[in-house]
Amino acid sequence: MIRLGIIGAGAVAHFHAASAARISNVELAAVCDLRDEAAQRVASPWGASVYGDYRAMFREAGLHAVIINTPHALHLEMVVAAADHGLHVLVEKPMATTIADCDRMIRACDEAGVALVIGQIQHFLPEKLAAEEVLASGELGRVLMIRDYRTTDYRPGSRPDWFFSEAMAGGGALMNIGGHCLDRSIWFGGAAVGSLNASTLNRFGVPVETDGAIALTLRNGVHVSISVVSDAAQRVDEVLVVCEHGTISCSPHNGTLVRSNGATRTVWEPQPEDIQQGFFLQLQDFVTVLDGGTPKVSVDHARHIVEVVLASYEAATSGNPVVLNASRDATNTARILSEVP
Template sequence: MIRLGIIGAGAVAHFHAESAGRISNVQLAAVCDLQREPAERVASPWGAQVYTDYVAMFGEAGLDAVIINTPHALHLDMVLAAAEHGLHVLVEKPMATTVTDCDRMIQACRDAGVSLVIGQIQHFLPEKLAAEDVLAGGELGQVRMIRDYRTTDYRPGTRPEWFFSEAMAGGGALMNIGGHCLDRSIWFGGAPVESLNASTLKRFGVPVETDGAISLTLRNGVHVNVVVVSDATQRMDEVLIVCEHGTISCSPHSGTLVRSNGTTRTVWEPRPQDIQEGFFLQLQDFIRVLDGGTPKVSVEHARHIVEVVLASYAAAESGTPLVINESGDATNAKRILSEVP
């Protein structure tokens, strides 16, 4: 039996807890949050212990693994502590707020002989898996272009205060929501990012970016356009994949549709349980890793997303297109970037 702990009783904690309850060899043993009441709400349906100090939880709860679901800048210290206690770790995205922190997390878990998996949920959502199946089938040929558009809300009071702290969140809408867009677009595009340009906006009087646009070229020549807009007229979350012989539209709101030869067919229709199903599949993947399997999403991919977001900030600040050097110095985001001639 795998004894699992959760740190952070925020918005998605109940998805993790419910997923643990569906896997026969997993027991949700403990939940930790600085505020006891939210932790109790997540823990009580499963009879889990409640903590307000994660170090105490690591020392007392007899855990085998932990899910870290906390503000982004806290991931590093929590992963290092988990590794010291010999715990396998699933960390919510973004992996960290700097590339240096990503590398420290990877090295610490490697040295401790524990698994580190990053919760890039896009890879497990049913509508995205349907798109993956279509691409794998080959009927549409090679991916040539991707447009990813997602709305969000970064007005004051719309989310917990830490999201508006650059130090704690690592950025604003692009680090948080844009990270999802970059994750799935790089995944569907089939290669890491080679070059990019970006722009950001700070609206509503908040200190982090509320809107952003990134234009990327992947190392295989696929062009990607990512746009994140706050408080838009319509709620949107669509990735449009343009292939040689057709297109795929993928959205949790409208499902997954394929257009080819003048006709459209639906390959996935959205269901109320799709988000929960994604978290369940993600936890299943994590448990398979603990049994010696390979994670669906590599830590290198998750690290690259952080690298690209930071490069986007640098490009937006400088107003200059940037190249991400394949063999660059990963300890400093700005040092691995060079201007496009």
């Protein structure tokens, strides 16, 4: 039996807890949050213990693994502490707020001999899995271009205060919501990012970016455009994949649709349980890793997403394109072009 702990009783903690209840060899043993009432709400349906100090939970709860669901800048210290206690770790995206922190997390878990998996939930959502299946079939040929558009809300009071702290969140809409767009676009595009340009907006008087656009070229030549817009007139969350012989539109609101030869077919219709199913599949994947399997999402992929977000901020500030090096050297991950050819 895998005794599982959760740190952070925020918005997605209930999804993690309910997922654990569906897996026969997993027991939710403990939940930790500075807010006792929030921790109780997540823990009580499953009879889990409640802690206000994650280090005490690590010492006392007899855990085998932990899910870290906390503000982004806290991931490093909690992952390192978990590794020191011999605990396997599933940490929510973004992996960290700097490449140096990502590398320290990887090193700590490698040295401790524990698993480190990053919760890139896009890879487990049913509508995205349906798109993956169509792409893998080859019926539409090669991916040529991707457009990803997602709305959000970064007005004051729209979310917990820590999201508006660059030090704690690592950025604003691009680090948070844009990370999801980058994750699925790089995944569907089939290669790492080679170069990019970006712009950001700071609206509503908040200290982090509220909107952003990134234009990317993947190393295989696929072109990707990503737009994240706050407080838009309509709620949109769509990735459109343009292939040689057709297109795929993928959205949690409208499902997954394939257009080819002048005809459209639906390969996935949205279901009320889709988000919960995604978290279940993600936890199931984590358990498979603990049994010696390979994670669906590599740590290198999750690290690359952080790298690309940070490079986007650099491009937006400088006004120049950025070329990403293939090297994993944390001190030389991006080169600013001094002039555009």
